[in-house]
Amino acid sequence: MKDSAARHSKDAIISTDLLRQLAYNEKMAELGKISAGVVHELNAPLSVIISASQMILREEGVPEAVLEMVDRINSEAQRLSHLTKGLLNFGSHDETIGDVDLNLTAEFILDFLNFEAARRGVLVLRQLDYTLPVIRTDANLLKQILLNIIMNALQAMENDGGKLLVETAAYGPDKVSVMIADNGPGITADAIDRIFERYFTTKKPGNGTGLGLFVTKNLVENMGGEIKVAGRSGGGTTFTVILPVK
Numbered sequence: 001m002k003d004s005a006a007r008h009s010k011d012a013i014i015s016t017d018l019l020r021q022l023a024y025n026e027k028m029a030e031l032g033k034i035s036a037g038v039v040h041e042l043n044a045p046l047s048v049i050i051s052a053s054q055m056i057l058r059e060e061g062v063p064e065a066v067l068e069m070v071d072r073i074n075s076e077a078q079r080l081s082h083l084t085k086g087l088l089n090f091g092s093h094d095e096t097i098g099d100v101d102l103n104l105t106a107e108f109i110l111d112f113l114n115f116e117a118a119r120r121g122v123l124v125l126r127q128l129d130y131t132l133p134v135i136r137t138d139a140n141l142l143k144q145i146l147l148n149i150i151m152n153a154l155q156a157m158e159n160d161g162g163k164l165l166v167e168t169a170a171y172g173p174d175k176v177s178v179m180i181a182d183n184g185p186g187i188t189a190d191a192i193d194r195i196f197e198r199y200f201t202t203k204k205p206g207n208g209t210g211l212g213l214f215v216t217k218n219l220v221e222n223m224g225g226e227i228k229v230a231g232r233s234g235g236g237t238t239f240t241v242i243l244p245v246k
């Protein structure tokens, strides 16, 4: 009884910093749910734009210049529709276990982060091995793993001249790997032993929670895989995730 009271009072005391961080996380989670509703609302007008532009494209006697413009409207609307559907899917809390293509997953996340990379002037290189077997796993969790690692890499490269390489490959007969390498400042020797710890962050409050890699490592290990990190000479960081096929 005394013990549990002591534990209770210990749990109740949290620092102002932690409270601010938890409040911020909670706000972002709510905002995420509201945004999902907004994104869902975009579907109907996008479908109208797509079908209307396709009808115009089938019309006869439309001037070439107009057809070209309508063709652009059609393809941009299709791109947005693809993105919104992907976003809604990714945002869902449901289990999504099935046969997952590591390359398609990497491409989805890179397309999704296109703007985040572009606004930091980061050049993204994709080296995907299209002969890889599919893996049996939860697609949304795999997306989250890649999102965490790639967002960290982008955040590390705030200055122009950043390069990000995402490479998939076979790893022995029954594993696949994805390597994410950046040419940011790298991780100091002190920090590298701690980056997978819960709440370890070197970022300003509001920019980092220190939970990304903690969650990522646990997700990877739950999938029966492993995650490795290495510094590179002249700065830069490389993360490698290795996952079993079955």
Ligand SMILES: Nc1ncnc2c1ncn2[C@@H]1O[C@H](COP(=O)(O)OP(=O)(O)O)[C@@H](O)[C@H]1O
Binding pocket: 148, 152, 153, 154, 156, 182, 184, 185, 186, 187, 191, 195, 200, 201, 202, 203, 207, 208, 209, 210, 211, 212, 213, 214, 237
């Ligand atoms: N690509 C990277 N380059 C440099 N530092 C990194 C990189 N990835 C992770 N880190 C370091 O690891 C820390 C922990 O990352 P993470 O668990 O995702 O938490 P957060 O991103 O919220 O800080 C970061 O604060 C940063 O110091």
Ligand SMILES: [Mg+2]
Binding pocket: 148, 151, 152, 208, 212, 213
């Ligand atoms: Mg992070």
